[in-house]
Amino acid sequence: MVDVSSPKFKRDATIDIMRGLAVLMMVCGNLPTVLLVNPYPFWLVLVSAWAAPLFITISGMMVALTAQTKGHGVRYFLLRGAMLVIIGLLIEVFILGGSPFMFFQILYLIGVSLSIAHIFSRLKGLPRWIIVRTFFLSHPFLQETLKHTDLIVHRFIVDGWFPIFPWLGFSLLGVNLAYLRWRQNVRIAMEKKLTFIIGVSVLTLGGFTWMLTFHNHPWPSIGYTISAIGIFLILLSIIDYKPSFVLYRPMKVLGESPLFMYILHLSILYYIVAPILSEVSLEMFLFIYTTVVFLMALVAYALRALKSRWNSRPFIIRFLFGS
Numbered sequence: 001m002v003d004v005s006s007p008k009f010k011r012d013a014t015i016d017i018m019r020g021l022a023v024l025m026m027v028c029g030n031l032p033t034v035l036l037v038n039p040y041p042f043w044l045v046l047v048s049a050w051a052a053p054l055f056i057t058i059s060g061m062m063v064a065l066t067a068q069t070k071g072h073g074v075r076y077f078l079l080r081g082a083m084l085v086i087i088g089l090l091i092e093v094f095i096l097g098g099s100p101f102m103f104f105q106i107l108y109l110i111g112v113s114l115s116i117a118h119i120f121s122r123l124k125g126l127p128r129w130i131i132v133r134t135f136f137l138s139h140p141f142l143q144e145t146l147k148h149t150d151l152i153v154h155r156f157i158v159d160g161w162f163p164i165f166p167w168l169g170f171s172l173l174g175v176n177l178a179y180l181r182w183r184q185n186v187r188i189a190m191e192k193k194l195t196f197i198i199g200v201s202v203l204t205l206g207g208f209t210w211m212l213t214f215h216n217h218p219w220p221s222i223g224y225t226i227s228a229i230g231i232f233l234i235l236l237s238i239i240d241y242k243p244s245f246v247l248y249r250p251m252k253v254l255g256e257s258p259l260f261m262y263i264l265h266l267s268i269l270y271y272i273v274a275p276i277l278s279e280v281s282l283e284m285f286l287f288i289y290t291t292v293v294f295l296m297a298l299v300a301y302a303l304r305a306l307k308s309r310w311n312s313r314p315f316i317i318r319f320l321f322g323s
Contacts, residue, residue: 013243013244013248013252014236014239014240014243015058015061015062015255016251016252016255016256017239017243017248017251017252017255018054018058018235018236018239018255019054019055019058019254019255019256019258020248020250020251020252020253020254020255020256021054021235021239021251021255022050022051022054022055022058022255022258023051023251023254023255023258023261023262023265023296024251024254024293025047025048025049025050025051025054026048026051026055026262026265027265027289027292027293027296028044028047028048028051028289029047029048029049029051030048030265030266030269031269031273031285031288031289031292032044032285033269034269034270034273034274035269035273035274035277035278035279035280035285035288036278036279036280037279037280037281037282037285038279038280038281038282039282040282041282049224049228050228050231050232052106052162052167052170053170053228053229053231053232054232054235055106055110055258056106056109056110056113056162056167056170056171056174057170057171057173057174057177057232058174059110059113059114059117059171059174060113060117060170060171060172060173060174060175060177060178061174061175061177061178061181062174062178063077063114063117063118063121063171063174063175063178064117064121064174064175064178064179065178065182067118067121068121068182072118073118074115074118074119077114077115077117077118078114078115080111080114080319081110081111081112081113081114081115082111083111083319084107084108084110084111084114084259085107085108085111085112087107087259087263088105088107088108088111089101091105091107091263091266092105095266095267095270095271096266096270097270105161105162106161106162107262108162109162109163109164109167109168110171112164112168113168113171113172114171116168116171116172117171117172117174117175120172120175121175121178125176125179128172128175128176129176131172132169132172132173132176135165135166135168135169135172136166136169136222136225136226137222138165139165139166139220139222139225140221140222142157142165143159166220166225167220169225170228173229192237192240192241193237195233195236195237195240196233196234196237196238198233199230199231199232199233199234199235199236199237200230200234201230202226202227202229202230202233203226203227203230203231203234204230205226205230206223206224206225206226206227206228206229206230207223207227208223209221209222209223209226209227210223210224210226210227211223250297250300253297253300253301253304254296254297254300256300256303256304256322257300257303257304257321257322258322259319259320259322260299260303260320260321260322261296261299261300263320264296264299265292265296268292268295268296269292273288273292303321303322306321307321307322
């Protein structure tokens with residue numbers, strides 16, 4: 001793995017852009033939870049459907065990278081994971097207006113996954129790939145097997161918004177992709193054209209599987225899971241081609257502070273948008289979406305300026321605002 005402490009290492013712009021793109025998808029997916037769109041086009045569902053796989057896969061990649069290059073142990077990832085769960089609880093109670101663990105939201109999943117991904121990263125290559133495959137393929141069978149178990153257990157393991165199966169598999173997949181991407185003395189080990197071809201192939205397989213099993217498997221179906229992996233690889237290869245492209249710059253800035261952007265967008269949606277509007281046309285929805293993203297981008301640029309001037313930031317600030 002590359003030594004990120006080396007002056008020769010540069011922050012991976014593609015990963016920040018991918019996170020920023022996931023932020024845009026996330027806002028598009030969560031805005032309809034507070035704002036009814038009439039008519040509601042299917043392409044909005046498709047656009048926003050890939051945010052969670054991007055976030056979770058990248059979180060696994062970063063666990064592998066920081067564990068190898070900065071020497072972080074399991075205690076570090078347990079601490080970060082616990083802090084994410086606490087923030088998730090606060091969001092659920094004070095922003096979403098629910099009870100703790102009412103929904104197994106994405107912060108809970110990522111919080112739980114960090115230490116598991118760290119332990120997983122110590123395994124050899126072949127066992128790691130076998131475990132990832134098992135996570136994804138076993139989900140439909142576990143849903144059927146555990147359907148009569150306790151509701152909380154069922155929601156935590158196979159149901160709810162982001163249960164362990166299959167979503168933890170994306171984090172573990174990220175660990176494997178990190179070893180392919182950041183090898184010793186190789187800045188980008190994953191060949192762009194090969195990654196794109198593999199991504200298109202995986203997406204094609206996932207699309208066909210999704211169509212064939214659409215009415216037979218509950219969400220997230222195995223077809224969706226395979227498609228999400230293909231989408232991730234395709235986006236990775238496309239952005240890798242020219243990460244300095246000018247249109248990527250706002251996404252890169254958004255991706256430098258993903259946790260704060262997550263908190264910020266929910267605060268805007270539930271404290272500002274929801275009390276004012278309830279149902280809008282598609283045109284008004286797109287206008288509100290653009291306005292929210294614009295405000296978030298302004299905050300993200302302000303955070304970047306703050307971080308550039310505040311080098312010795314406390315751990316909690318680096319945790320919330322990004323390093």
